[in-house]
Amino acid sequence: MMSLFGSALxxxxxxxxGMQSLDWAIVIGFIVVLTGVLLYCNRYMRNAAxxxxxxxxxxxxxxxxxxxxxxxxLISAVASWEAFMKSGFASTWWGMMQAxxxxxxxxxxxxTYRMRETRxxxxxxxxxxxYSRKFRLGAGIITFLSGVVNYGIFPMVSVKFLMAFCKxxxxxxxxxxxxxxxxxxxxxxxGMGVFFAAFGGQIAIMxxxxxxxxxxxxxxxxxxxxxxxxxxxxxxxxxxxxxQIAEALNKEAGYSHINPFENTKIQDFNIWYYLxxxxxxxxxxxxxxxxxxxxxxAKNPHERKMAGVMGTWRGLAQTxxxxxxxxxxxxxxxxxxxxxxxxREIINQKLAAIPNATERGQEMVPIALSLIMPxxxxxxxxxxxxxxxxxxxxxxxxxxxSILIQDVVMPFKKKPFTPKQHIWALRLAILAVxxxxxxxxxxxxxxxxxxxxxxxxxAIVSGAGPAIIGGLYWKRGGTIAAWVSYIYGAxxxxxxxxxxxxxxxxxxxxxxDNFGWDWIAHPSLINxxxxxxxxxxxxxxxxxNMITCTLLxxxxxxxxxxxxxPDFNLDKMLHRGIYDTNQEHVEQSNVNKIDxxxxxxxxxxxxxxxxYYASILWTIAWSIIFIxxxxxxxxxxxxxxxxxxxxxxxxxITLILGVGCTIWFLVGGVFDVIGxxxxxxxxxxxxxxxGSVRNESDEAAEA
Numbered sequence: 001m002m003s004l005f006g007s008a009l010x011x012x013x014x015x016x017x018g019m020q021s022l023d024w025a026i027v028i029g030f031i032v033v034l035t036g037v038l039l040y041c042n043r044y045m046r047n048a049a050x051x052x053x054x055x056x057x058x059x060x061x062x063x064x065x066x067x068x069x070x071x072x073x074l075i076s077a078v079a080s081w082e083a084f085m086k087s088g089f090a091s092t093w094w095g096m097m098q099a100x101x102x103x104x105x106x107x108x109x110x111x112t113y114r115m116r117e118t119r120x121x122x123x124x125x126x127x128x129x130x131y132s133r134k135f136r137l138g139a140g141i142i143t144f145l146s147g148v149v150n151y152g153i154f155p156m157v158s159v160k161f162l163m164a165f166c167k168x169x170x171x172x173x174x175x176x177x178x179x180x181x182x183x184x185x186x187x188x189x190x191g192m193g194v195f196f197a198a199f200g201g202q203i204a205i206m207x208x209x210x211x212x213x214x215x216x217x218x219x220x221x222x223x224x225x226x227x228x229x230x231x232x233x234x235x236x237x238x239x240x241x242x243x244q245i246a247e248a249l250n251k252e253a254g255y256s257h258i259n260p261f262e263n264t265k266i267q268d269f270n271i272w273y274y275l276x277x278x279x280x281x282x283x284x285x286x287x288x289x290x291x292x293x294x295x296x297x298a299k300n301p302h303e304r305k306m307a308g309v310m311g312t313w314r315g316l317a318q319t320x321x322x323x324x325x326x327x328x329x330x331x332x333x334x335x336x337x338x339x340x341x342x343x344r345e346i347i348n349q350k351l352a353a354i355p356n357a358t359e360r361g362q363e364m365v366p367i368a369l370s371l372i373m374p375x376x377x378x379x380x381x382x383x384x385x386x387x388x389x390x391x392x393x394x395x396x397x398x399x400x401x402s403i404l405i406q407d408v409v410m411p412f413k414k415k416p417f418t419p420k421q422h423i424w425a426l427r428l429a430i431l432a433v434x435x436x437x438x439x440x441x442x443x444x445x446x447x448x449x450x451x452x453x454x455x456x457x458x459a460i461v462s463g464a465g466p467a468i469i470g471g472l473y474w475k476r477g478g479t480i481a482a483w484v485s486y487i488y489g490a491x492x493x494x495x496x497x498x499x500x501x502x503x504x505x506x507x508x509x510x511x512x513d514n515f516g517w518d519w520i521a522h523p524s525l526i527n528x529x530x531x532x533x534x535x536x537x538x539x540x541x542x543x544x545n546m547i548t549c550t551l552l553x554x555x556x557x558x559x560x561x562x563x564x565x566p567d568f569n570l571d572k573m574l575h576r577g578i579y580d581t582n583q584e585h586v587e588q589s590n591v592n593k594i595d596x597x598x599x600x601x602x603x604x605x606x607x608x609x610x611x612y613y614a615s616i617l618w619t620i621a622w623s624i625i626f627i628x629x630x631x632x633x634x635x636x637x638x639x640x641x642x643x644x645x646x647x648x649x650x651x652x653i654t655l656i657l658g659v660g661c662t663i664w665f666l667v668g669g670v671f672d673v674i675g676x677x678x679x680x681x682x683x684x685x686x687x688x689x690x691g692s693v694r695n696e697s698d699e700a701a702e703a
Contacts, residue, residue: 014343014371018167023379030215030383031192034208034390038196041204044680047419051201051426052121052402057679058206058297061668063307064314066206066391067294069213072318073392074158074385079450081365084326086449087269088249088257089647092323094274096626102281103619106308107612109301111286114472116301117574123286123464124407129573130471131479133411138483139467140407142490146460147400148433149497152440153453154396157362158389159185159441164350165366166382186438193393194434197401198427202297203680205394210669212387217662219384220321224655226377227328240328246644248334249327257330258643261633268449268537276543283546287464294395299679302603312615314665316658320651329368343371358446397437401430447504448538456496456538462489462545466553472574475567477553478560485549485556492548496541500534508532 049055083091104110120126124143128136163170163185172179196204228240249257256262260271298304332340333347350367354360373381405425410417417425446453463486470477499507509532511517525533561567572579600609629646632638 014346017375018370019378019382020375022375023382026376026379027383027386030387034196034211034387037208037211038200038204041200041207044203044677045201045423048417048422048426050203050680051423052406053297054202054206054676055680055683056297057299057676057683058294058303059299059672059675060303060306060310061665062206062210062672062676063294063298063303064310065213065665065669066209067307068311068314068318069216069388069391070205070209070294070395071392072216072315072388073154074161074389075154075392075450077322077385077388078157078161078362078365079454080322081326081329082362082449083269083451084323085330085361085364088260088330089643090257090260090269090271090274092647092650093260093626094271094278096622098274098278098281099619100623101278103309103312103615105281105285106305106311107616109305109308110282111468111472112308113301113305114574115286115468116298116304117576118472119575122403122406123468124403126471127407127467127482128411130477130568131467131482135479135482136407137411139464139486140403140411142486143461143464144400144403144408146457146490146493147396147403148436149440149460150454150457151396151400151433152437153444153446153450154389154393154441155186155190155437156441156444156446157450158385158393159189160359160363161366162382162385162389164363165370165378165385167370183442186441189389190393190434190437190441192390193397194431196390197394197398198430201423201426202294202398203676205398206294206297207673207676209391209395210673212391214662214666214669215387216384217317217658217665219380220317221655221659221662223377223381224320224324227372228324240331242648244331244334244337244339245327247336248331249644250640256640258640258647259633259638268452273539276539279546280542283465283469283550284458286468287461288458302601306608306611309612309615310665312618313611313657313661316654316661320654320658324651325365325369328372329365332368332372333364343368346371356446358448362446362450397430397433400433401426404429404432445501447500447533452538454538455542456493456500459493459496459538459542459545460490461486462493462542462549463487463553465546466550470553470557472570474557475570476557476561476565477568478557478565480560481553481556485553488552489545489549492545493541496534496536496538500538503534504531508534 045051080091115126118126118129120129122140124136124140127139159182162168163182168181168185170180170182172181196208200208246258298307331337332343334340335344347364347368351360351364354363369381370378405422409425409429448456463482463484466485467477467482471482508520512521512532520532520535525535571577575581600612604612625646629638629643632642
């Protein structure tokens, strides 16, 4: 009988040679193919609407796959592995708690449906329509600064990952010159992102990201079958088995990687981290603009909604890879397993050469995988990870460059851009983001895990939560309230970033010496280098901002209303009723009661309903398991073996469905790409559709 990760394992062959000619040929060949597709896509890019949002012609499959891989990214893989190495299956467990809520948000298209109805290209364009032009400018500046700082570590983490995997040195002596390989590769990686984003705009980004997403999902399945034992025969599967993983994960109470309720002593990724993330799902939806081009690219709100729902299935292979790779490395690095002693010693030697403790944790997985994989798979892995890096880089640079022009520059211009000027302004802005990314990545010292850095930089735009939700759903949301929540959130987060940098460099010690703050000398607040770390990490700062920004927005909005501010015309902004000139809004008057409860409209085909309800049932099933296991845990009826059985079964089911869904999305995505090009060829050009706000009512006048 087949058992996932059986006990019969093949001999480990350590790869000391690294990348060979075949591997480099695979990487270069894939880059050439992507470049050819980019050149083809450029012929369809004619005006700002094409550049910013593919002229709103995208279907669900290409949207789901390309946006998924753009959100995944190499840095996201590193961040996920970093968190999993510290907390084990806790991230999977609390993700099961979040899944029902995430699905409900997708089913009702919380924020995304209404945002698409506004027909705005960027968040700040919506801010001008809903609040004022001055607020658009202020929010645009804050959003842009938050975004580029957040993006600043993307190239650093990605390039260092690839250098560790490819065994590349940081410096090389050649022709009497000491070449800075890290700086050169940073320039190459960022340059590729700039080239793809600036040359082809959202059309090329979407199509090339689709290709990269398909490659990644197929490759993930191949890697899983290579590394892990999938049967009871010596000739199948890999060399890491479930029994070894179980042994490696078995840790003392408070630090468990198996039982998510027994990891309370873990400093960064404990239960509170995930509970705050749960709140953020609702609060921050639509607030982060790293993939702003996708928000407006759908054919209509329904396609946008279905792309979100289908994310449940699109990401299965990706989710499994994010879980299984660190599991393999945790088994290899466990001192309990003597069979990996030689490999473990080599890995530790390489890690010892990395001075920064945070970077050591981030590069453990690529170093281990580079010693495990043979030639051929090495090249495929680098191609996949390079694709993951490029798909995120070009998407982010396109978004932040677009926001700079659309929301910071254009409000100042008295004379509109011509279509050609507009596109070149966007290209130059993307180049500026890339240049900033190089300098930030080259000089920044990473002191915190990637996810906590994301939380902290994301907290800069904490004011976006109430401004978006209140703006879309509450007619009394006020402009002054939006200003106050934005400024407060940004100030609080920037202060946190500064403190996290200066605290380990002497501020913590100074506070102990001069004020007797001995509590900050707690062992959990000291890093591997013996430095004091700031006691409030990014996720906690983000949570504080969410609560206070919401209270400020609600209280001040009510005060504005009491002072005489009229209610806002939401129907006009959302193009509903008499304002629905494109006939995009579909009323639910002709659907049955059950369908109406679940947000199903007459737009849904039979296939749409099958996908919709299958997503609901999948989530309900795991939610029931979550409730049952939680109840059994508090009843004292679960052992570590019970938890391991759950993870074993979940991995097996996810693998089977992941293979099937990879094929399904490949076929559907190919038809969507063909449809995208046809729609673009027949699309009516409107040069005035450039993200400017014209002929708005007095309610959107200057504040």
